[in-house]
Amino acid sequence: xxxxxxxxxxxxxxxxxxxxxxxxxxxxxxxxxxxxxxxxxxxxxxxxxxxxxxxxxxxxxxxxxxxxxxxxxxxxxxxxxxxxxxxxxxxxxxxxxxxxxxxxxxxxxxxxxxxxxxxxxxxxxxxxxxxxxxxxxxxxxxxxxxxxxxxxxxxxxxxxxxxxxxxxxxxxxxxxxxxxxxxxxxxxxxxxxxxxxxxxxxxxxxxxxxxxxxxxxxxxxxxxxxxxxxxxxxxxxxxxxxxx
Amino acid sequence: xxxxxxxxxxxxxxxxxxxxxxxxxxxxxxxxxxxxxxxxxxxxxxxxxxxxxxxxxxxxxxxxxxxxxxxxxxxxxxxxxxxxxxxxxxxxxxxxxxxxxxxxxxxxxxxxxxxxxxxxxxxxxxxxxxxxxxxxxxxxxxxxxxxxxxxxxxxxxxxxxxxxxxxxxxxxxxxxxxxxxxxxxxxxxxxxxxxxxxxxxxxxxxxxxxxxxxxxxxxxxxxxxxxxxxxxxxxxxxxxxxxx
Numbered sequence: 001x002x003x004x005x006x007x008x009x010x011x012x013x014x015x016x017x018x019x020x021x022x023x024x025x026x027x028x029x030x031x032x033x034x035x036x037x038x039x040x041x042x043x044x045x046x047x048x049x050x051x052x053x054x055x056x057x058x059x060x061x062x063x064x065x066x067x068x069x070x071x072x073x074x075x076x077x078x079x080x081x082x083x084x085x086x087x088x089x090x091x092x093x094x095x096x097x098x099x100x101x102x103x104x105x106x107x108x109x110x111x112x113x114x115x116x117x118x119x120x121x122x123x124x125x126x127x128x129x130x131x132x133x134x135x136x137x138x139x140x141x142x143x144x145x146x147x148x149x150x151x152x153x154x155x156x157x158x159x160x161x162x163x164x165x166x167x168x169x170x171x172x173x174x175x176x177x178x179x180x181x182x183x184x185x186x187x188x189x190x191x192x193x194x195x196x197x198x199x200x201x202x203x204x205x206x207x208x209x210x211x212x213x214x215x216x217x218x219x220x221x222x223x224x225x226x227x228x229x230x231x232x233x234x235x236x237x238x239x240x241x242x243x244x
Numbered sequence: 245x246x247x248x249x250x251x252x253x254x255x256x257x258x259x260x261x262x263x264x265x266x267x268x269x270x271x272x273x274x275x276x277x278x279x280x281x282x283x284x285x286x287x288x289x290x291x292x293x294x295x296x297x298x299x300x301x302x303x304x305x306x307x308x309x310x311x312x313x314x315x316x317x318x319x320x321x322x323x324x325x326x327x328x329x330x331x332x333x334x335x336x337x338x339x340x341x342x343x344x345x346x347x348x349x350x351x352x353x354x355x356x357x358x359x360x361x362x363x364x365x366x367x368x369x370x371x372x373x374x375x376x377x378x379x380x381x382x383x384x385x386x387x388x389x390x391x392x393x394x395x396x397x398x399x400x401x402x403x404x405x406x407x408x409x410x411x412x413x414x415x416x417x418x419x420x421x422x423x424x425x426x427x428x429x430x431x432x433x434x435x436x437x438x439x440x441x442x443x444x445x446x447x448x449x450x451x452x453x454x455x456x457x458x459x460x461x462x463x464x465x466x467x468x469x470x471x472x473x474x475x476x477x478x479x480x481x482x483x484x485x486x487x488x
Contacts, residue, residue, distance in 0.1 A: 011255065011327065011353055053351045056328030081325040081355045083255065084300030107297045109255055109353075111325045166410055 010101075012110045013060045014048030014149065015076065016156035017069070019119040020174045022183065024136045025190035026119065027153055030068055031131035032146055034096040041092065045146035046153070047132065048110065050101075061113040070127030076115045079159045080152075083109040087148045096146065108147070114156040118174045137190070160191055168208075172231035178214060180226040181205060205229075210236035254345075256354045257304045258292030258393065259320065260400035261313070263363040264418045266427065268380045269434035270363065271397055274312055275375035276390055278340045285336065289390035290397070291376065292354065294345075305357040314371030320359045323403045324396075327353040331392045340390065352391070358400040362418045381434070404435055412452075416475035422458060424470040425449060449473075454480035 017028040029044040047068035051060040057078065065071050085107050088094060097105055117123040125132065135143070137157065141150055164170050174187055185201045205211050210232045217225040261272040273288040291312035295304040301322065309315050329351050332338060341349055361367040369376065379387070381401065385394055408414050418431055429445050449455050454476045461469040 051327060051351075054329075056330070056351075057325060057353075060327075078325060081301060081322060083295065083304075083355070085298075086300070107295075107300075109301075111327070162410075166406075 010105055010108065011051045012048055012108065013051055013057065013064055014046040014110050014112055014152060015061060015065050015068075016046060016079075016112060016114040016153055017065070017071070017074070017123075018114065018116040018137070018156065018160070019123050019134055020117070020187060020190065021119045021134075022176070023186065024138075025157075025187075026134035027137050027140050028069055028132065029135050029140060029143075029145075032096060034092075034099045036091065036095055041095075043092065043144045043146065044135075044140075046149045051111075057111055061111075065113075065115075068129070069125070069132050070129065071123070074115045074117070074123070076113045078111060079114050080112045080155055081109065082112060082148060082152065083107065084148075089147060092144075093147055110147075110152075112152045112156065114159060116160060116170065116174070138193070157191065157193065164191060169236065175231065178216065178228040178230050180218065180228060182226060184211075184229070208239075210239055254349055254352065255295045256292055256352065257295055257301065257308055258290040258354050258356055258396060259305060259309050259312075260290060260323075260356060260358045260397055261309070261315070261318070261367075262358065262360040262381070262400065262404070263367050263378055264361070264431060264434065265363045265378075266420070267430065268382075269401075269431075270378035271381050271384050272313055272376065273379050273384060273387075273389075276340060278336075278343045280335065280339055285339075287336065287388045287390065288379075288384075290393045295355075301355055305355075309357075309359075312373070313376050314369070314373060315367070318359045318361070318367065320357045322355060323358050324356045324399055325353065326356060326392060326396065327351065328392075333391060336388075337391055354391070354396075356396045356400065358403060360404060360414065360418070382437070401435065401437065408435060413480065416480075419475065422460065422472040422474050424462065424472060426470060428455075428473070452483075454483050 015028070019026045019028065028047060030047045031042060032045045033040060033042050035041065047065060049064045049068070051057065055063065061076050061078070065074060065076070087108055087110070094104060097103065097108070119134070125134070137153065141153060160170070171184070171187060171191075175184060181202055184205065185196055185198070188201070189196055211229050212232045212235070214228040214230055216228045218228070219225070259272070263270045263272065272291060274291045275286060276289045277284060277286050279285070291309060293308045293312065295301065299307065302320075305320050305322075309318060309320070331352055331354070338348060341347065341352070363378070369378070381397065385397060404414070415428070415431060415435075419428060425446055428449065429440055429442070432445070433440055455473050456476045456479070458472040458474055460472045462472070463469070
């Protein structure tokens with residue numbers, strides 16, 4: 001027997017784009033503008049939007065990131081689907097949906113996609129429309145974000161933590177060709193969202209034979225010049241094979 | 245400006261329930277019946293169905309598994325969302341949707357949930373309605389399954405492979421309290437979907453201090469009696485902490 005379809009269901013995609021600027025991990029946010037009682041309200045959301053019938057999820061994520069942030073060719077991975085009435089945080093989300101989509105969706109579903117890279121040549125805002133910008137993750141999480149987008153950001157970072165445990169190469173893709181122990185630790189601290197013990201970190205670093213110390217040290221620094229390291233892909237591949 | 249919502253979108257949840265019976269990994273499938281040119285066609289699908297507006301994704305998965313397979317209190321995890329026109333494999337899926345849902349959905353979205361356990365006291369078909377049964381994974385993947393359900397099964401198993409690499413406890417939850425090397429290897433072979441080298445496997449097993457050999461051997465077997473092992477949770481926790 002035919003059953004009625006849910007009346008107001010629609011599928012959106014939201015992208016958590018994480019960009020490392022050598023000091024902080026940043027997240028890309030889009031400004032959201034709408035009226036509450038005739039007054040303009042401005043807050044932020046993750047770039048994203050509705051999926052159309054003519055595309056698949058991955059295509060929707062690619063299209064939306066291009067439309068919303070002018071970014072192309074980013075490697076994105078799907079990390080989780082979010083579907084719950086509690087995604088709507090209050091009147092702000094309801095009003096925004098009404099004004100933006102022309103309808104009130106009671107149980108909006110979104111699929112979270114994530115991408116992580118180093119802010120620079122490939123990952124930048126050169127083609128971005130107005131209203132989209134980087135925010136340090138820790139600041140963004142204190143801002144009034146749309147829907148459950150704060151949870152999506154936290155989940156994407158948890159996924160990143162999990163990924164670097166099984167495949168640390170992700171970390172070295174975010175580093176310059178040569179880096180100091182401090183630079184590497186800074187990145188780990190951003191990803192784990194906490195301070196790490198300096199000594200323990202150095203001890204661990206030494207255990208990884210694919211992190212190779214160079215004869216070179218920092219130049220023109222006021223403090224004691226730190227040694228540079230580089231990531232050795234060949235040694236890393238060997239190390240990975242040894243684990244299998 | 246209000247935009248039109250996709251006309252025929254709806255969200256379903258499908259569950260890949262994997263059950264180990266000490267010899268094979270099995271997957272739960274539901275019989276699907278519909279008419280093509282007036283003739284009854286029978287094939288199989290993963291248990292699942294549409295999400296309603298009053299529940300969240302996890303609740304829908306729990307409800308549907310109960311409705312479709314009579315199972316309660318299974319630990320399920322979401323592993324991936326699937327949204328693409330190519331999910332519809334042909335006329336069979338279109339006819340089934342028309343007859344079952346009363347509508348043709350052009351771009352059906354499903355969220356894949358997975359659960360893995362040992363067939364027995366908790367994971368069984370005692371309360372299952374007619375038409376639901378276990379199939380060995382390798383057989384199921386050769387059957388004509390609905391939509392992209394064969395891909396969902398393969399992805400859930402890949403996820404399981406990935407999970408046991410980071411947390412092998414999942415494997416020991418599928419073993420009896422004492423087990424032989426052959427029993428453990430059989431499970432690994434089911435999960436990796438390939439034969440493993442006997443010698444390498446034994447060598448690896450010895451490296452894991454949390455797999456403890458017992459003084460006990462198999463009783464009343466025609467072949468040479470194999471030694472029993474047990475999984476030591478305390479040693480395992482120590483081992484895990486050592487890795488951090």
